[in-house]
Amino acid sequence: MATNQTPYSALTQRLSELTTLDEIEGLLHWDQEVTMPPGAAEARGRQVSVLGVLRHERATSDTLGSLIRQLEGDRTLVPEQQANVREARRAFDRAQGIPPDLVRQWGEATVMAHGAWVKARTASDFQLFAPHLERLVALARARAAAIDPNRPAYDVLIDAYEPGMTMERLDGIFSELRDFLVPFLAKIRAKPQPDTTCLHGEVSQPDQERVAREMAEALGFDFAHGRMDTAVHPFCGGAGATDVRITTRYRTDRFQQSLLAVVHETGHAMYEQGRDRNLADQPVSMARSMGVHESQSLLWETQVARSEAFWRGRLPWLQKQYPFLQAVSLPQFMSALNAVDFTNAIRVNADEVNYPLHVILRYELERDLLNGDLAVADLPEAWNQRSEAWLAIVPASDAEGVLQDIHWSMGAFGYFPSYTLGALYAAQLFGAAQQAHPDLNDQLTAGDFSSLRSWLRQHVHQPGSRWETDELLRRATGSALDCSWFIRHIEQRYRPMYGMV
Amino acid sequence: MATNQTPYSALTQRLSELTTLDEIEGLLHWDQEVTMPPGAAEARGRQVSVLGVLRHERATSDTLGSLIRQLEGDRTLVPEQQANVREARRAFDRAQGIPPDLVRQWGEATVMAHGAWVKARTASDFQLFAPHLERLVALARARAAAIDPNRPAYDVLIDAYEPGMTMERLDGIFSELRDFLVPFLAKIRAKPQPDTTCLHGEVSQPDQERVAREMAEALGFDFAHGRMDTAVHPFCGGAGATDVRITTRYRTDRFQQSLLAVVHETGHAMYEQGRDRNLADQPVSMARSMGVHESQSLLWETQVARSEAFWRGRLPWLQKQYPFLQAVSLPQFMSALNAVDFTNAIRVNADEVNYPLHVILRYELERDLLNGDLAVADLPEAWNQRSEAWLAIVPASDAEGVLQDIHWSMGAFGYFPSYTLGALYAAQLFGAAQQAHPDLNDQLTAGDFSSLRSWLRQHVHQPGSRWETDELLRRATGSALDCSWFIRHIEQRYRPMYGMV
DSSP: OOTTOOHHHHHHHHHHHHHHHHHHHHHHHHHHHHTOOGGGHHHHHHHHHHHHHHHHHHHTOHHHHHHHHHHHTOTTSOHHHHHHHHHHHHHHHHHHSSOHHHHHHHHHHHHHHHHHHHHHHHHTOGGGTHHHHHHHHHHHHHHHHHHOTTSOHHHHHHTTTSTTOOHHHHHHHHHHHHHHHHHHHHHHHTSOOOOOGGGOOOOOHHHHHHHHHHHHHHHTOOGGGEEEEEOSSOOEEESSTTSEEEEEOOOTTOHHHHHHHHHHHHHHHHHHHTSOGGGTTSGGGSOSOHHHHHHHHHIIIIIITTSHHHHHHHHHHHHHHSGGGTTOOHHHHHHHHHOOOTTOOOGGGOOTTTHHHHHHHHHHHHHHHHHTSSOGGGHHHHHHHHIIIIISOOOSSTTTTTTSOSGGGGTOTTOTHHHHHHHHHHHHHHHHHHHHOTTHHHHHHTTOOHHHHHHHIIIIITTTTSSOHHHHHHHHHSSSOOTHHHHHHHHHHHHHHTTOO | OOTTOOHHHHHHHHHHHHHHHHHHHHHHHHHHHHTOOGGGHHHHHHHHHHHHHHHHHHHTOHHHHHHHHHHHTOTTSOHHHHHHHHHHHHHHHHHHSSOHHHHHHHHHHHHHHHHHHHHHHHHTOGGGTHHHHHHHHHHHHHHHHHHOTTSOHHHHHHTTTSTTOOHHHHHHHHHHHHHHHHHHHHHHHTSOOOOOGGGOOOOOHHHHHHHHHHHHHHHTOOGGGEEEEEOSSOOEEESSTTSEEEEEOOOTTOHHHHHHHHHHHHHHHHHHHTSOGGGTTSGGGSOSOHHHHHHHHHIIIIIITTSHHHHHHHHHHHHHHSGGGTTOOHHHHHHHHHOOOTTOOOGGGOOTTTHHHHHHHHHHHHHHHHHTSSOGGGHHHHHHHHIIIIISOOOSSTTTTTTSOSGGGGTOTTOTHHHHHHHHHHHHHHHHHHHHOTTHHHHHHTTOOHHHHHHHIIIIITTTTSSOHHHHHHHHHSSSOOTHHHHHHHHHHHHHHTTOO
């Protein structure tokens, strides 16, 4: 610690260093997915590993721990500084609590499990993956106990993605949601299904890239502080708030998939680009949670770019870009774009109405695995039962069922709920923005996204991690998480579309 | 240090970590030049700085120092391991010798000096740069004294780029070279000058990129372990031996500049890609010196890609790519490609014959500055005098004279000689390869570069830093550095071309 430095500035310097290492790690990851030559994979693994070890040393240092302890009692700190200390404490406890030997075992087990999962999925044989998953569940329990032995393991794991969220609360939210969605889907299924083939024209990748870039820029993606590239998986990454990089992939016969994926990643990107620049290297400025991050991508994707208000203004523009759309009417376009798909068993391809059921299914299974209420051996059966009951689909194989997602092979237990929490937050935030700007739909039609952007910046991006998620929502929308906003949104969009008014 | 680890394996682990951090720094730099969005510059500065501080801590740690000390006396090590320890010692002494306060002052002074140099060059006003250069010279002397107070400062500085090289030796080599080149150029100047306009056709950047990529691949660039991109400055960088990235820039009316630049960077790249993969994270595998690195780029650029043997085979191919060349004969093409340019005052644009004089000029000036034999205030005058005497050009302005190069603004005193040492090594190595393969020219004509590549890999790339430079040259060519090879090469190429046979 330099002389004349206050404890708080000593803390911010150390936290800034950790953020900087995370930014570098972000660049290594982006490069690996986008630009790295194939033969560099082994070296990249070494680079990520060395950086991770250095980061871990610094994230768990005694000096950092005692600075945090010292500042936790310091009532001279302003609220923003107190929040920064609180977030530093949360990260420190999670990093420092896990003994090095467990860190090592976890690292080895996830590498093995991921390899086994790839093989198992290719062979569509869950048994190849099962022993690895058993080991990961056991190690995840040990990790959770090391961080906090007084709380249920799964609650401790959720905390990594959605701080403060608990099984008890998720059980309630997800029951309410499932109890609405399952019968609602049954009603939709009984109606005539829209024709989606009007969207199936062929569009070259360069044409799609041009349109995607223009769309991202129109929504507010800042290309001076970001990039857009092609990669196998769409993601939002990069090297900090001034260097936000999104990717997408292109299917030449399904332009709408890439276009909506770009809008989705643009939502993530604008959250990062909109963070408080003066504090961008401090935890207090960071995204509140995975769920809140997903709320920003889903708000732009589903609330905006799947809305009729948006396409009333944009469709003529898109028809100029893609002439085969010229004969498509706005109602036809909207029905095709938002059609509910009853033939799909895969989460990442799911529509907005089915998606939460995919998530709730995974949530219940991983919750039960971690609680010891479900044996790994019984997982495929439990998966297929729920899939049949809720989605009315029995997966054709393990590959299309229990093995479809990468998450468990990485040990990311507790991650799945974020997707649906994000959808709920998105509906609630967009509803509040509409209340604040009663003409918001007209603005979307006019292609003017500035009010919405400003509202999000003020209520979500700039606050970052200043408040816990419920407090953030209360300040932005007047109440804590409330899934009636999402249910109302689904009803308002899909009842008229399926003649259920 | 983990238990059961030998001191030597503890050392290699630490050295590997330093190499890995260098690779990451290499990626940060490549990305900054090629892909980084413009608004991320400040964050990138922070990332490079944090990484640099971490690296410095580890490169100067007491544990590393005592491991090296312990192993220097260990006669059970095989020669390759001994060389690794020797190279570790060299780097450790250079890093560890400089006190932190001087590191900080140097960092600040170079940042200031670089900013002042940019302004001074724009205004073509040396006075704006002079006080910064004075400070850098003083600090460079202090750095050299901190590393080794018993040797002349400039010798210590050269060591960073060309280990073992000294002023005494450079004075001799460069005198011999200058005494040949100045009268030789005068003779060329008296002859009719070739017409270069036959190369001035317009070629689009995509066409040039396609040709450049094909050329790099033909020479042996390994795209599975490397990339080629566009940047403002051509360079070879990346993230280690399996991730070597070259860049170039394109002028649509001077295709030959980009093409030769790509060949040049390909030469650098093949050195890196050809290093001993089993030891790629250890100092012993690294490029022997800046001069040897430059020998690999110049060997491919000047010895191969400016040779008639090469173009005898390649010109018909190029004429197919660039139809405007179809009327150009091989002799015309060769004369235009290698024409000596008597109107150019800028080093980076200099031809092969003038280039060493640009370097010798800078060498003498920086040597005299560091030795205290030349005041910064007298530098422009000294520059212009030598330029007139050797190059027969008085720069039109400071911007085109003493301010043209970035090196001094970065404090890179001792770097310039590497360029010409590289040209000398290149001629000597290529000459030896020709002796080993008497039909090498026929192979070049046939587009078969495999013998040359293998020879270089065996004699230069794989040895890396196993031997000091003179030993490397002795093993490869039968003698230490000998500039008669280069002189012979220049005479053989330019005498016939200018009718001086």
